[in-house]
Amino acid sequence: MPSAAPASRARAGATARIRRLASNASMASSTALRSIVDDPLTFGIQLGRRFPAARGGLLALARAARGADRELVERWLEGDVAATRATLDGVTASGSLSRLGAEIAQAAGRPELVADDPSIHPLTRARAHWQLGEASAAIALLAQHAPRSRLHRALRAELALMTPGTRLRWTHRGPALAGDRDGVLHLLTNSLPHTQSGYTVRSHAVLQAQRGAGLAPTAITRVGYPVVVGGLRAAALDTVDGIDYHRALPARLAPTPDGRLAQQADALAALAAEVRPAVLQTTTHYPNAIVVREVAEALGLPWAYEVRGMLEQTWVAGLGSDEARARALASERFRLTREREAELASAAGVVFTLAGSMRDDLAARGVPAERIHLVPNGIDEALLERDVPPAADAREALGLPREGFWVGSTSSLVDYEGFDVLIDAVALARADGHDVRMLLVGDGAARAGLERRAREAGLDAAAVFTGRVPRERVVAYRDALDVFVVPRRDSEVTRTVAPLKPVEAMASGRPLLASDLPPLAETAGPELARSGALVAPDDAEALAQRIAQLASRPALRVDAAALGRQRAARLTWSAIARTYASHLRAICE
Structure with missing residues (x-):
């Protein structure tokens, strides 16, 4: 007689999935309801930004708005940040923004148009001050006009968390880990398969490399993720290429930042008790480090901090005007964030970072230099071993034209990446008689503006924007390029942070052309560098000239590709894993 065990397990699995879906729905609905009650305008603006599928319905509603508000909403929901900013300048030149206009201004990175206008609602002005980094000004405004608001409580908690010396109010209710312990437990902000970005791709590569080095890694992501980014059907565990990503998914998220970090600490400590790691590891920015430090001390474990970026610089770079960026750089929030990151990095047993510029920045802020170790972006050796197809063949396989000289990138489409400079360079090269075409693979806030700029430059038939593509298809699009370009603009963040994509391009045998940062x-x-792979940032003419040289001289491309592969061969994940292994084992002794 057949056993009933398989059917019983199937029913149990189905029941567990239903319970998880119900819990996720509870979290998502309570979080959304809280946002709607607190500020329905902000919720609508954020909904349009996070979920493009919602933009159509919101755009239909926008037609009920009048005058400048209607134009602002339409520009914003179309995803054209540059056009939105231009419209904002036109509106503010002749008067004040409405409350709806003020919310759009903040979403478009123009909080300076809002913060100092007394005619705008105090809650909106407080958020604008916060976006500019003027934390105490934001809190004082709320204390005067909305002292019992959730926003007032949340910003006070955020300011406390970023202030050096503040400890998380959290109590571990279990014992320290004793006995045999093994492996590395990572706390990550987000991960594959729900988010595809430079951060998640690197995280996955690090975990795979550590597994190859015998470090037995596992990971948990921030509390509420991925439900809070739309992953309503998220499971408590995802396994990608044999790497386990655990999720911290309570039925309800705490209403304040410190409360959510306490939930995160509970989940991390519970998973640590289950997997019994020898060491904890986390990445920037400071909320992750706050949690890991508390849990590590409670469990008697060492911990490591990987500084992958200077988040305060990324925040400033995302603002949409020189005035906003200048105010942010001079702000309390900018100063405190830098001090807090340095404090937490100094508290870790070992600090990893991606580039010498980042190492020097940390050391200048007082982090002990002997504890900082470089773990640059790397590549899988398989990229070096594969047969790379001719670019024209790769394009044909993707349904793109074989003809032409194709330049471009696989990247997030944000302002500081400098793709507007690349568009101008392609237009200049074409004007000089070179059949140069552009392929940009990825998505982001700047995409609509870049597409409009390409049309205005007359590149309708010579510029392809694919949007986001599946992770496994990125290499095929990279193969389709004759030259891989990283035209980053010159800013604080681009002078410090090293991206992953140039290493992958070099390993793929594609000539690299990048800004000299x-x-x-x-x-x-x-x-x-000596071969001419670096050009001055923000200089479309210099970029166009180098593209034209590469287009007309195949021997230059062959030499550049060979040098790139030689360089990439020294940046493999297996080699980088040895750095992790030696220093993680050292702090466990």
Whole structure:
């Protein structure tokens, strides 16, 4: 007689999935309801930004708005940030913004148009001050006009968390880990398969490399993720390429930032008790480190901090005007964030970072230099071993034209990446008689503006924007390029942070052309730099001239590709894993 065990397990699995879906729905609905009650305008603006599928319905509703508000909403929901900012300038030149207009201004990175206008609602002005980094000004405004609001409580908690010396109010209710312990438990902000970004791709590569080095890694993501980014059907565990990503998914998220970090600490400690790691590891920015420090001390474990970026610089770079960026750089929030990151990095047993510029920045802020170790972006050796198809063949396989000289990138489409400079360079090269075409693979806030700029430059038939593509298809699009371009603009963040994509391009046998910025120069190496792989940032004419040289001289491309592969061969994840292994084992002794 057949056993009933398989059917019983199937029913149990189905029941568990239903319970998880119900819990996720409870979290998502309570979080959304709280946002709607607190500020329905902000919720609608954020909904349009996070969920493009909602933009159609919101755009239909926008037609009920009048005058400037209607135009602002339409520009914003179309995803054209540059056009939205231009419209905002036109509106503010002749008067004040409405409350709806003020919310759009903040969403478009123009909080300076809102913060100092007394005619705008105090809650909206407080958020604008916060976005500019003027934390105490935001809290004082709320204390005067909305002292019992959830926003007032949340911003006070945020300010406390970013202030050096503040400890998380959290109590571990179990014992320290004793006995045999093994492996590395990571706390990550987000991960595959729900988010595809430079951060998640690197995280996955690090976990795989550590597994290859015998470090037995596992990971947990921030509390509420991925439900809070739309993953309503998220499971408590995802396994990708044999790597386990655990989720912290309570039925209800705490209403304040410190409360959510306490929930995160509970989940991390519970998972640590189950998997019994020898060491904890986390990445920037400081909320992750706050949690890991508390849990590590409670469990008697060492911990490591990987500084992948200077988040305060990324925040400033995302603002949409020189005035906003200047105010943010001079702000309380900018100063405190830098001090807090340095404090937490100094508390870790070991600090990993991606580039010499980042190492030097941390050391200048007082982090002990002997504890900082470089773990640059790397590549899988398989990229070096594969047969790379001719670019024209790769394009044909994707349904793109074989003809033409194709330049471009696989990247998030944000302002500081400098793709507007690349568009101008392609237009200049074409004007000089070169059949140069552009392929940009990825999505982001700047995409609609870049598409409009390409049309205005007459590149309708010579510029392809694919949007986001599946992770496994990125290499095929990279193969389709004759030259891989990283045209980053010159800013604080781009002078410090090293991206992953140039290393992958070099390993794929594609000539690299990048802005002459310290992290990119370090990634390319001296041989490629001397060969002409670096051009002045923000200089479309210089970029166009180098593209034209590469287009007309195939031997230059062959040499550049060979130098790039030689450089990438020294940046494999297996080699980088040895750095992790030696220093993680050292702090466990």
